Amino acid sequence: MPANNTHTCRESGMKHVQMKQLQRIRVALLLLSLEKIVLLLPLFALTFSCCDAAALKLHTNHADAGRGLTRRELLHRMAVRSKARAARLLSGRAASARVDPGAYTDGIPDTEYLVHLGIGTPPQPVQLILDTGSNLVWAQCRPCPVCFGQGLPYLDPSSSSTFGVLPCSSPMCGNLAWSSCGKQNWGNQTCVYVYAYADGSITTGHLDVDTFTFAAADGSTGQASVPDLAFGCGLFNNGIFTSNETGIAGFGRGALSLPSQLKVDNFSHCFTSIAGSESSTVLLGLPANLYSNAGGAVQSTPLVQSVSSLHAYYLSLKGITVDSTRLPVPESAFALKQDGTGGTIIDSGTAMTLLPQDVYKLVQDAFVAQVALPVDNATSALLSQLCFSVPRGEEPDVPKLVFHFDGATLDLPRENYMFEFEDAAGSFTCLAINAGDDRTIIGNYQQQNLHVLYDLVGNMLSFVPAQCNKL
Template sequence: MAALPSLLLPLLLLLLFSFSADATHTPRTLHVPVLHRDAVFPPAHTADAARYTAQLASLSSTTDSDDQLRSPVISGLPFDSGEYFAIVGVGDPSTRALVVIDTGSDLIWLQCAPCRHCYRQLTPLYDPRSSTTYRQIPCASPRCRGVLRYPGCDAGTGSCVYMVVYGDGSASSGNLATDRLVFPEDTHAHNVTLGCGHDNGGLFESAAGLLGVGRGELSFPTQVAATYGRVFSYCLGDRMSRAKSSSSYLVFGRTPELPSTAFTPLRTNPRRPSLYYVDMVGFSVADERVTGFSEASLALDPATGRGGIVVDSGTAISRFARDAYVAVRDAFNSRAAAGGMRKVAHNFSVFDACYGLRRKETVRVPSIVLHFAGGADMALPPANYLVPVQGGDRRMYFCLGLQAADDGLNVLGNVQQQGFGVVFDVERERIGFAPNGCST
């Protein structure tokens, strides 16, 4: 999300020098399960602060086999966010923190006491003065001067100062430091470099901060690569599901691949080296290949930095070059009309292809398949591209959940990724997609 435009949509109701963090009580993989939002955020009419605290506390006792590490991850739907969240402990004694999982950025940061400017968060505020393992990083440290894009220095303390600004205008600034991250089953990652944010604002409402899992030196997977390797995977569960349980997950380390996993080459953009790029080669709608656009707009051009597709957990809605989006939208509209779907004349926010469905009406929804280089395909379930939106007349409409991009930055968002097992394998330079990945 760091370098990406703001795509967080409240209407949907819905994250040099090498160094590494040390880990103790180390399993072979670091496994972060995804729990349903009601496990942490019960429906509003039954929720109160005491119940939130008790439910959050109970999540830290999640158990599994000795070679896995679990910590809750949930959908941001109940507090109008299009993101997914993990719960980790920070410091010693640890403070429980709800953090955005973001493959589009690197820095791990949390709101810190004392706060000069902080937004409301649901978990307790992290106070580094209460942590025996908190250490500020000096201005002269390679972690400050060699890694931060915009390093600063606190003249009074000699400590490194960071500042990060996201594409949607959200921002955080404070001291760069190290502390431990704590996961269930008493597994700790020590000496993790993170930002202690005293001035924060933007669209991070409710979260304590951000867990950056990009490709840069400051990202969490890079910092624990000596222990788990440079590979992680996740499955982001159905954001609209009312089920009480979920088998969704976030895992750091190599795990057995699902037989259905299809891999596409991982590309590197010299102008945005921290992002996970892949090449798309086209789309199919209703089993027919979409034509009428330039495939070059979907392929990465390393010379200009344009094109390619960023796989991003911190962006909700996918966006594609305008000519490609228009071609897909028009093909979908044509097939939808043939299947009895009635397109409405007006738009809803960023969506310009929306449909009204009557009760007990039977329609045929056109299928959509995304084609990636190397033969990897994502056949999207309808829930991954038809977004429910409530209109001003209080009726529910369904919109084609894609956007046009005019800045050369194409994104595969988490709405389209939901339900797929996604493997980020930097070691083997590939990204994999497995349908029904949350069921395993």
């Protein structure tokens, strides 16, 4: 979901909005420097230890799971969130530019998957947005003078025996793009952070450390605790959030992300169907038998290094095939440019794949030409998707859809790119891919029941078909 404030999306020229955001940041920093706020957080002796790269497990649920939404509603929400997410993802563009998320104003949150873990001793539960496009891990903390509502209690640092405040001289504080020192009577200088997003959302608080508790990755009922992980204790948080999440877990490439702090060589996720209610799995550190029950051959493609972003994960997409025809798209249409524009990102926080306008038009035209069904213009316009009218009770043939990467081929199963639903208006099958800006974003709908592994040492991304509900 979020983007670090040093890398935001396309320039909008909305200077008055930029000024408001800067004013909010100044106010937040001023408030955090007030002694009466700082004194509410206890200061403990700090020991920052290195953790071993043991395999850790996180359970994650889709934000729409168990809400009783119809399949038409699910598809609509996917489309809206994908457009909003594209406006927030990282790129090498103007740092203070704001992007209007458009249809996001209908109140649908920019939230896909929530990971569940505990912070503190004893562990206090948090539900953090899984975000491979940002770095900072943060949660809302008491006393929370300015916070959004959440279902769980605010994290209470005073109730944790292992909580510690980081000084602004710490290396972790130096990894923040915006930070300052909160002065206290006893002479310590607390690291105060500000983390802003392209849509105007913002979190401000102290950068602290505490013990994080995860599920054991070996399938046992035990838990694994890791001490001294840095996280943002958010006291002033404002933006487009819901009562489901309590903060964000950054899984990007930067030093503050969860994988980086855990010093794991890799992490992986396996998303179950968004139409179901079964939880998905995130693994930090690779168990030896990870792919032993895979449903096919493991394929790997290099992760592309971006000079403008240490957050998002870029891939080298070479082309797209619809049925048996390779579309006439030059590789340059998917390439990451020197100025940080373009490129192909794989992202946990984008619902459906977004393609550059010209590329999407070719895909759309190919499906219209090859699907022997009428396009339902009313449904297509309403959902902003290409939708075909289907005779009730039938599952018509659709062309195959294949993405060609450097060294790997993603041959998508039908359920990973077509979305079927039936209601009073009729029966429909819709292409769950949409047009975006100049970037290609591989969304999580296309990653369903794929075990996707990010090899951070080998700088590779691997994937294999899997029964994600069995991990």
